[in-house]
Each structure stands twice: as C-alpha cells, then as structure tokens.
Amino acid sequence: MKEVRTRFAPSPTGFMHVGNLRTALYEYLIAKSQGGKFVLRIEDTDQERLVEGATDVIYRTLEEVGLTHDEGPDVGGPYGPYVQSARKDLYLPYAKQLIEEGKAYYCFCSKERLESLHDANGIGGYDRHCRDLPEEEVKRLLESGTPWVIRQKMPLEGSTTFTDAVFGEITIENCELEDQILIKSDGYPTYNFANVIDDHLMHITHVVRGCEYLTSTPKYNLLYEAFGWDVPTYVHLPLIMGRNEDGSVSKLSKRHGATGFADLVEAGYLPEAIVNYIALLGWAPKDSTQELFTLDELTKAFRIDGISKSPAVFDYEKLTWMNGEYLKKMPQDVYIRHAMPYFKEVFGEAEKDWTVLAEMLQPRVLKLPEIPGLLGFFKALPEYGSDLFVNKKSKATLENAPVMLKAAIEDLSQVEDWRVPVLHDNLLQLAQTLGVKNGTLLWPVRIAAAGQKVTPGGAMEILALLGKEESLRRLQLGLQKLETAAQ
C-alpha cells in the first residue's frame, strides 16, 4: 500500500487561526494514524501579503502543540524546496505545457475590465474574452509587452463529479466553473495552481482542507486530469463557526473573540487543552465517551469516517472546562512552575508555601490567569462590611462572631508551629471546647482573615499563608469591626 502523505500548507500571515490549526491537526492525525508522513509547505505566493517573521509563528505553533512535521523548509526532505516562492520558476513550464495542449490560454484583460464584469453585489465572473484570441494577436500582444495572465480552459458543458472522503459524491456543472487564473501577472502561480503542482510533486495522497473549497474542487480535478496525474483523496472539513451577537453563526473570526492560537494561549489556555478541544470539533472517536486525549491517544483513535459533515460552533466554555481538567491532572511541581508567574504577581519576591497554594488552587482554577484575582486579598485586606460575618448554614451571627474571634485569637496566639495541620487541630479542638459546630467558629475566622465571602481555600490554609503576625492582626481588626458595629 502506498504511504499516506498529508501536508499542512499555510500562508505566512503571522496569525494561526484555530481553524487552520485544526486542519493541521487532522492532517497530522490522518498521516500518523496510518504510519504516514506529515509535510509542511509554506504558501507565500501572494507577495502583497507577506508578513515579516510569519513563518516563525508557524514553526513555533506547530512545535508548541507537538505537531512535528517530517518534511518542511526547516527540516528539509526529498521533495524540496518547501517554500513556494523558492519554487517560483517551476510552475510556469507546467502552465505553458497546458497552453500548447490547448488547455489554457493567455489573457490580456486589464483589472479594470475584469472589475466592470462584476454586478452590483460584486458577483459575476470572467467572460472568457481572451479564450479564443487568434494566435497572431496573442503573439503581438506578448511582444508588445502587454501584461498577461494564464487561464485554464474549463469545459463549457457537462459536469464534473468527485468523491470526498467525508461528504461523499459531489457533482458540479462545468458551466459553473470559471476559467481560473493559473499564473498571475507578477509571474507567481495562484494558490490553486501551485497547490495542484506541489501536491503532485510532493506525492501528497490526502488533500485535507476546510470545506469552503468544496465547490472549487472540480477545478483541481480538471487540472489533475489535464496533466494525466492521479487525483488525491479529498478530505473536506466542516467549518468552525462563531456565535454572533445577534445569535446567528458564521465562520469563526476575530469578532467572536480569541481565535488565534497565540490569543488563546495568552488568554490562559494550555496548548494541550486547545489541541484536545479542537480535535473534538468536527470529529468524534468510535468510543465516543472519551473526551480527554493526548496527541498520542488521538493518533491511535483517529479515523477519517469519524469526521462530521455539519459545522461546529466553537464553545469557549467547554474549552475552559477542559483546560481546568488539564490543570488538575498536572503533577504539583509542574503546576507550581506554570502558576509561578501569577504567584509572583501577587506576592512579589516573597517566599510562600507554594505547596499550600497549589493545593488550594489546583482543584478549582480553570485558567491560570484567574489566580491573581483569587489571591488579591492576601496582599491587602479588602474593605468589607460586618454583615459578611453572618451565615445561616454555619450558624454564624453578629452575636456569636465576636466571641468566636476572641477565643480564636487567644488560642492561636499560643501556636508556635504555624502550619496547616497544626492550625487545623487547634481550631477543631477549640470548636469542641466551645461546644459549637466547626462552621460557627471557622466562618468568622475565615471572613476576618480574608475580608471576602468567597475564597479559594478554607480558614486554615489562609491563616497559614498569611503568617502568624498578619493573621492575628486581621482577626483583631475583624473583632473591632464587630464591636463597633454592635454599638
């Protein structure tokens, strides 16, 4: 059996859209799940849109998510070069071959003329004005230096049918097909043309791309046919959609929020979680109950027939949940390393018991950037009202809170070894001595220590992190607040 070869062919725009990333992922998975090769090819035929450093963004992203390519501009390979601008001279001969065979022709129409062909809505294609220019006329125009492009001659009647691995058989009337440009007036090939030539030369077996290309696929096939080449297997992917403000959906774009890989990382999503999530957008495993996958597991589970046909709405909430799952699974030391920048944001260079923090935070934080907001009260005690001391479930009231706090202060002043287990034993013992339920004692302690109702940990953890001196100071403050409120 022929080796499966797929290719990721991005344009260097400096931005990696999640849709593109998902295409790369599926291309990688299709190849790797069948022991094939995954190729990276840079499509920079649009000289007007070149962006400095944009190819680095592509390398970096692929590396970060672990989609290692077997061949590409940076690693080489048997079918290079892998950058289209470096292959520029290779395309024209193929186009000329088509002209000689009567399958393509020179077109001298100006851009102005072409634009005048569009209707009010910008719709309307080329009228094949130059398709049958007499040979002498072509020669004359060529010699006079008139700018030209090369167009492919589409059949005027009949229809073209092809089979897509996910959408099945699709038929398009040939009269719907425009005489597409193969070589642009700047000498560069168009995307469509370069794609076919390169995919063939690089022995690509599966062409994987978004289904916005579905209707133009016959043009590709006609090209393969014109050259007498084997047509690759087409795998068109359902689009990723975003929800608009008015409730409708459309192709995911910047107005829907973070859509670039880098933006998502910036927003606090882990690369592994992003990959895992987008793998499930438009594909489901045979065992559809598993949702958490490493790249390796995806490679083992991936099957083309699990790709769905209908577009999928990108759900940030589910991604967030999944990100939290990855955070919870992390070994504690790894977690602390990832969270450290955020810890520093709160505590500066002060040394804290990071383990206690990790224990509090790891099971509840969904995205690391939430940390500073959760921990702000450590840095400075927030302003709060004495009403926070009231909690029905804990049986905490304005009346018993001062009693509890006073007792706690007395008791805790005696503690030398200021650590969670010691504080824990002491306080629970105290509650027993006082003859109240744990909550009744711990509620006011936690409120006084944190100054806010919701905290990322319990009273003991907060006290431990605060340190003895600051803890007692805050409890004292809480007590005063209650006493003034009582008067």
Place this chain on the structure above:
RNA sequence: GGCCCGGUCGUCAAGCGGUUAAGACACCGCCCUUUCACGGCGGGUUCAUGGGUUCGAAUCCCAUCCGGGUCACCA
C-alpha cells in the same frame, strides 16, 4: 441571486431500518463540605416541518423551511 453542503438537547456529539435516543459542556435541584468551588446523586416533550417507502424511520426518498459556504491576479 446561481451553485454546493448541512440540519439529533442552548453547545459539542453517538446513532447507519427495531435503542427507555448514549456521553460531555452549560443550566437547575439535592447531598457532602469551614465559604465559593471540587466531588457525588438526580433533572430536561432534542431527532427542523410536511409528505411518502416500510410490519416498523432520527436513520431511506421527495418537497418545504432554516442555516452555512462559494462565486478574486486571497489563500
């Protein structure tokens, strides 16, 4: 507008002629708990509509409706 594709809970989805129509996120209850969470348990008239075909349809066919994509010297 022409052409192409799609339509199972709010979202991602399984399903491939016979199922009590899985699962996950979100949501709502309850339990646990020193708070919020986490965790546990439970909840929801979801097969776009109308016609066929069939003993039997979410699954096959047709129509309608809705949604999306595409009609560039962009990829």
